[in-house]
Amino acid sequence: MSNEHTHTITEEELVARLRARDAAAVSLLYDMYSSTLYGVVLQIVKVEAVAEDVLQEAFVKIWNSFQSYDESKGRLFTWMINICRNLAIDKIRSKHHRVSEATRDLPTGYRPEFASDAFKPEHIGVRELTEQLNPEQKQIIDLMYFEGLTQSEIADEFNIPLGTVKTRARSAIKLLGKLFKGRA
Amino acid sequence: MHNEDYIASGILELYAAGGLTEAEQQEVERVAASSPEVRAALDEACATMEAYAAQYAVQPNPALKTRILETIAAQNDAQNLHEEQSTAETEFTTPVVPMYAGAEEKETSAYKWMFAASIVLFLVSGLLSYNFYNKWQQAESRLALALASEQQMAQNYNTASLKMEQQEQLLTIMRNPNYKPVHLQGVEAHPDANVMVYWNPTQQQVYLDILQLPAPPAGKQYQLWALDNGKPIDAGMLTMEEGKATLQQMKAIQSAQAFAITLEPTGGSINPTLEQLFVMGEIKS
Secondary structure, rough: OOHHHHHHHHHHHHHHHHOOOOOOHHHHHHHHHHHHHHHHHHHOOOOHHHHHHHHHHHHHHHHHOHHOOOOOOOHHHHHHHHHHHHHHHHHHHHHHHHHOOOOOOOOOOOOOOOOOOOOHHHHHHHHHHHHHOOOOHHHHHHHHHHOOOOHHHHHHHHHHHHHHHHHHHHHHHHHHHHHHHHHO | OOOHHHHHOOOOHHHHHHHHHHHHHHHHHHHHHOOOOHHHHHHHHHHHHHHHOOOOOOOOHHHHHHHHHHHHHHHHHHHHHHHHHHOOOOOOOOOOOOOOHHHHHHHHOOOOOOOHHHHHHHHHHHHHHHHHHHHHHHHHHHHHHHHHHHHHHHHHHHHHHHHHHHHHHHHHHHHHOOEEEEEEEEEOOOOOOEEEEEEEEEOOOEEEEEOOOOOOOOEEEEEEEEEEEOOOEEEEOOOOOOOHHHHHHHEOOOOOOOOEEEEEEEEOOOOOOOHHEEEEEOOOO
């Protein structure tokens, strides 16, 4: 990884430079987060060309509306991934996309797995670990994260009580947290 | 709600996984900003989702980085130029797009389908009711026709049976030897007039059968007279029914030698108007 050393810059530093409208910081930001952001976008839109457009749109938006990021409210990555997810979900729900993809009413169906080509030693074996999540827990997380459904939409569409949706999301993330910590 | 309860509710995890509406998200952010405990728990959940997302990490095409950086650089140049022109204006006018615009669109799409389906249903039901209405109208008019023809039949039957009854009556009278047939012939002024009277002296019954009489003018009516020893006795008014050979029962007459018919004002007269004598006939004994 040629840009591994740039990861040493802290989130605070990066935020400060972006806030100061340092265009060079965008390059650092891209190196640090693009593969994760792109991976999620690709999971949502499933088509590489569309995912690239979404990522470009997202970075432009991140740069243009950076003043609306408030670190007192949350992590930088959370803010950025939300922008990416919203753009990607808008894309798959746009009329054009809906016409071209008739199978969207099968949200729990086959999800193409794109090979992760970013070498991240810390993630080796994690995918196996997350398979310890029970299918119901994983389904809830993926419906929200990759399909953009809200808790109440999941409750309605899958006829699950709202409380159960919350409980499953919480237990899933708790379990994931433990699994990731165990690896760290 | 206590912070522990709030953290335990699972809402922070929903936030991290992106399962909240924009309003719910803002609420979580507000609580997190005011409570370090909640903020720590929220960060933990978000970090976990970040690690989860990282599993799906894919290195994008290297050309994409160049493309994105160039786009941003080009935009900055344009923006700087713009800023030089009007420094007073805020440079960041890009509105924040609502987080769940997509969800709304999905809802409207569902409504659109429901709307379309309801229009189709409406049209189909409209067509069906138009069809049924037509059929109903046809059935109605056929029924009216059937009823009318049935009524006609009943009327015909009644007329026929009435005629038959009259014929039978006439036949009974004619075959009864007690009845004396009296032929009333037209006088010189009315040679065509021709009436038959059947008289039963024992039962004093008088029947009259108009064979030929001109229709009376308006306000006039024929009256039958019985002549007993030269004295005219009112025997009743004639009812003219055109084209029908009907037998009419007249007033009872005890004794008579002749019968005559005169034209009188409607309702009849006490004494016959002899100038208007039409027919007359003597009883043959």
